[in-house]
């Protein structure tokens with residue numbers, strides 16, 4: 156705390172004796188009522204405002220702090236303490252203004268002290284203050300009903316202040332308590348402004364008392380009444396004072412004139428006093444007016460404050476309203492946005508719902524499809540299983556067949572070692588000329604690319620002589636060797652090579668009187684159409700011949716398979732001719748046999764039977780024969796010309812009207828088998844050779860099975876062995892399998908013993924045709940004998 160001396164300020168304070176001190180606080184509203192009381196009661200005196208400034212308090216009050224902070228912001232250059240002092244100074248200025256308005260001369264004493272009550276007590280002592288007015292109650296007790304001191308400061312000052320000081324404690328403009336001064340009583344009474352009014356008169360005591368009691372009531376609702384009473388009291392004091400004077404004057408009148416003068420003086424004095432009293436009354440009325448005005452002003456200020464507060468409230472409300480409106484607008488926008496969003500969501504939901512129902516439908520459909528597919532898969536699996544079983548069976552069968560073939564080969568080799576092959580007959584060109592009536596054109600039965608074919612009678616045998624071109628680089632030895640090799644290729648369904656004429660490079664074959672399959676299918680020379688059973692048999696026989704050829708080491712590939720190469724004997728047993736002919740055909744120096752054939756075939760109708768892959772690459776494979784065999788099958792089934800046959804069958808099968816395509820001249824085809832065969836034939840004709848069926852497992856077995864299932868009930872009733880006996884193995888005379896087959900002049904093969912017996916018994920006609928035999932020579936049919944032997948070994 157700073158030095159009290161240093162902080163003490165005095166403004167307008169001159170004569171302490173004549174001055175009423177009023178202790179005022181910072182609460183103007185509260186201290187103002189105390190000030191009013193002092194002004195009302197001591198208007199003629201000087202009034203000095205006493206304020207003890209406790210700096211910390213300034214900051215403690217919220218409003219003050221706010222004020223101080225604002226001020227600090229405005230005057231950042233000033234210190235806080237300085238600002239506080241300014242504030243206190245402002246407060247005191249306001250009090251001085253009040254005093255000025257009341258016409259009272261005023262001054263101020265401002266001290267700074269931490270303890271207000273101590274400050275007051277100190278200043279009383281230091282300034283020798285005689286008259287002090289101060290508040291009696293703290294803020295919380297501040298009311299009109301207060302009857303005792305309710306302020307620590309007031310109590311402290313009351314107790315501690317120098318006793319020479321007379322103190323009035325007020326609350327709300329009312330005197331609550333008076334602490335009279337004790338010491339130097341007379342002095343006090345002289346100094347007391349109330350007592351001064353009647354200092355010399357005994358009655359003044361009662362008047363003083365009355366005044367004192369009146370002053371207690373100033374500021375109360377009955378103040379006006381009290382004021383009148385006060386005036387009356389004053390008058391009575393004056394009149395008593397006047398009567399005393401007068402009374403005193405009448406007692407001492409040695410000089411009347413002097414007395415009169417004295418009296419007049421006294422009278423004028425009395426008038427002056429009366430005027431003073433009147434002036435005082437007027438002043439009081441003025442004070443009252445001023446007080447009223449103050450009150451009104453206070454009310455006005457209060458109202459103004461209220462209006463301001465209302466205005467600020469209004470502004471605040473307006474801004475709040477504006478904020479609320481803005482908020483509402485925002486909320487509206489937000490609501491709108493949410494609504495839109497909601498609408499979109501509803502739309503999307505609707506879409507999703509629709510999609511969901513569509514999906515559900517699709518799922519149901521999918522379920523149906525899945526179910527169908529499952530059923531199909533199941534049936535496909537079943538089919539696959541059955542196919543696999545069949546395949547396994549066929550594999551087993553194939554394995555067995557291969558084993559049998561191997562066994563047969565082994566046996567064949569063994570037998571071949573023990574069996575002396577009949578020497579291939581060699582004919583001279585003269586013999587051939589004689590046999591063909593000097594190559595009589597009428598004896599020519601065919602004209603192929605590799606030479607003409609003549610029918611001939613050679614050594615009492617009906618033969619077919621193929622005159623190969625004699626040019627080329629092939630030596631005679633090579634030719635003989637190739638022919639030798641070919642002569643050993645024997646199979647019941649292969650045309651037998653009887654002999655050769657190396658001279659003319661001619662091949663002598665057994666003659667097959669029923670011509671070629673091509674002629675039969677074309678019903679050449681009014682040939683009877685082949686029945687479907689016969690056609691199945693031919694297909695099976697050709698297939699068997701091909702299997703045999705391909706099983707040779709190296710495989711013999713026919714390479715020019717077509718119906719004209721399938722010849723039919725007297726029993727309509729089919730035999731494949733021209734096999735292995737490649738090796739005998741003279742070629743160019745550089746071109747391979749197969750390539751030559753391929754090039755030639757490209758330009759004629761034979762190419763239809765040719766494997767396209769072979770035609771393209773010139774590479775001959777066993778599958779090329781399979782392709783050709785497929786076309787032959789199609790021809791057997793339909794009897795149609797070869798051109799476009801594949802496409803026609805495919806279309807018919809796709810449309811499901813294959814029956815219409817079947818060759819009806821072949822009789823009543825078993826439809827299912829025929830269709831199955833057609834599918835098989837088309838598979839043979841697959842462009843990719845790898846997709847073509849196997850001759851043994853896919854074709855021969857199926858054909859055999861078909862043949863078996865289609866055989867007549869009569870034949871079915873026979874024994875297994877009987878059913879399986881190839882017809883051409885059976886001797887037409889004995890009706891049993893031949894053991895020593897011999898070809899007679901009629902071209903039929905008979906059991907040697909049986910035909911010899913027939914001839915010996917004087918017959919010179921054919922047992923089959925009943926025509927006269929041209930001769931009685933017999934030729935052993937080694938090929939058939941070999942085939943019978945092989946067949947017998949199989950069973």
Ligand SMILES: Nc1ncnc2c1ncn2[C@@H]1O[C@H](COP(=O)(O)OP(=O)(O)OP(=O)(O)O)[C@@H](O)[C@H]1O
Pocket residue numbers: 600601602603604605606607608619650664665666667668670671715719720722732733761
């Ligand atoms: N051993 C035979 N017995 C009876 N006729 C035969 C015999 N060999 C061939 N022929 C007949 O001779 C015809 C001609 O046969 P060849 O093999 O020479 O010619 P292609 O088959 O018609 O045509 P290419 O050989 O030029 O392809 C055959 O269609 C057939 O009628």
